[in-house]
Amino acid sequence: MKVFLFILSTFFISSVYSQEELTRILFILDASNSMNEKWSVDETRITAAKDLLTKSIDSLEGTPNLEVALRVYGHQSPITATYQDCNDTKLEVPFGGDNYAEIKTKIKTLTAKGTTPIARSLEAAASDFPDTNSRNIIILITDGLEACDNDPCVIAKKLKDKGVKVKPFVIGLGMDLSYLEKFNCIGTYHDAENRNALQSVLSTVLSKIVYNTTVQINLNDINKKPKETNVTMFLYEAGTNNLKYTFMHTINKFGNPDTLIIDPHLKYDLVVNTIPKLEKKDIVIYKNVHNTIIVDAPQGFIKIKHTNATKSYPLSGRIMQSGSCETINLQQVNQSDKYIVGKYDVELLTLPRKTVTVEVTQSNTTNIDVPAPGLLSYVIKGDAVAQLFLIDDSDREEWVCNLDTSLKSGMLQLQPGDYKIVCRYLNKLSSKDTSFSEFTITSNKTTTINF
Secondary structure (H helix, E strand, C coil), X not given: CCCEEEEEEEXXXXXXXXXXXXXXXXXXXXXXXXXXXEEECCEEHHHHHHHHHHHHHHHHCCCCCEEEEEEEECCCCCCCCCCCCCCCEEEEEEEECCCHHHHHHHHHHCCCCECCCHHHHHHHHCCCCCCCCCEEEXXXXXXXXXXXXXXXXXXXXXXXXXXXXXXXXXXXXXCCHHHHHHHCCCCEXXXXXXXXXXXXXHHHHHHHHHHCCEEEEEEECCCCCCCCCCCEEEXXXXXXXXXXXXXXXXXXXXXXECCECCCCXXXXXXXXXXXXXXXXXXXXXXXCCEEEEEEECCEEEEEEEECCCCCCCCCEEEEEECCCCCEEEEEECCCEEEEECEEEEEEECCCCCXXXXXXXXXXXXXXEEECXXXXXXXXXXXXXXXXXXXXXXXXXXEEEEECCCCCCEEEEEECCEEEEEEEEECCCCCHHHCEEEEEEECCCCEEXXXX
């Protein structure tokens, strides 16, 4: 089954190019018969390809030091059950400094009818460039594999033997990996699953070609390896609140941080939304090279859990960096959240409150075990004031909370332990009329107190 591909090839790549150096982009469009198949409900592959290519040409018009050209294959000779013209490839619009309108006009008039001679088109394309003194780029738009007798891998080798380097990027719609293996000999691949994604990828690649600048953001673990990922990153124009880019950090299929295209004309402030967040300010993106931004972001996990619960109980923990009172997260029971390695104070929002200090280490989970609570059911008959105390291990009373006596009864979820309720009815005007009741709370059980 054929799929929709973009193959982007670079001819003659030197180490670094200044922005003033001439760049030439040759677009090769597949106009084979298979491009007439439906891509979506309301358009064919050729319609979508022509539309996206026209928009790409529009986006490039007026770019300094850029020339474009158009080669098409499969548009001259109809394919039949007994014949396919494997020489059906033609440079329709040669390179020039102001040929954008001519290319768009030619794209508009094309109809898809023939076969798919990818190898011969690539071979012929090498002669489409006036010289090798510029950055020479090929963008091939096709919906399938080679249909003729030549092998694109052989052509790629021949070009390499002649000193012409081929380094394409394959962007495929709905491709499986076995299909992508067919292009292993030529270059690397990018996947796109729908028209919008495909348009976005093409725009990104063109930005890369124009700027010749790429960026990766390494979120390093404790061993200085870029293994941390799956966290949102914001890039602001430096010194402002002007948000320019939002990315979810991704490790690609090769195990490396994903490559980003970022405008190199600005300085940036980076915010990495770990817990707590990390910031790096005044980042300079150097033009015409691959930039690596390094952020030390070693992380591990905290998990709050009940040790002996017979049912689900609500519980939250207020997470603070050790020595600070600022809340950086409110974490629920049985949930693991990721934190930068270090010490944290965790206030468990139990009754009574309990604070523990834990240490998060690289890639490990620090468990906070909390005994399952019990329930206190109390009844107070009449208007009264009442307070609840915990009797600690040294037999001292520690205030827990004031009881709401307006409803005459209530329930509280309490941690296991010994407690005392102290109460006085408001119609009693002497301190000697104070009464109290001591009781024990046990995990998963209900204790009832009547005054």
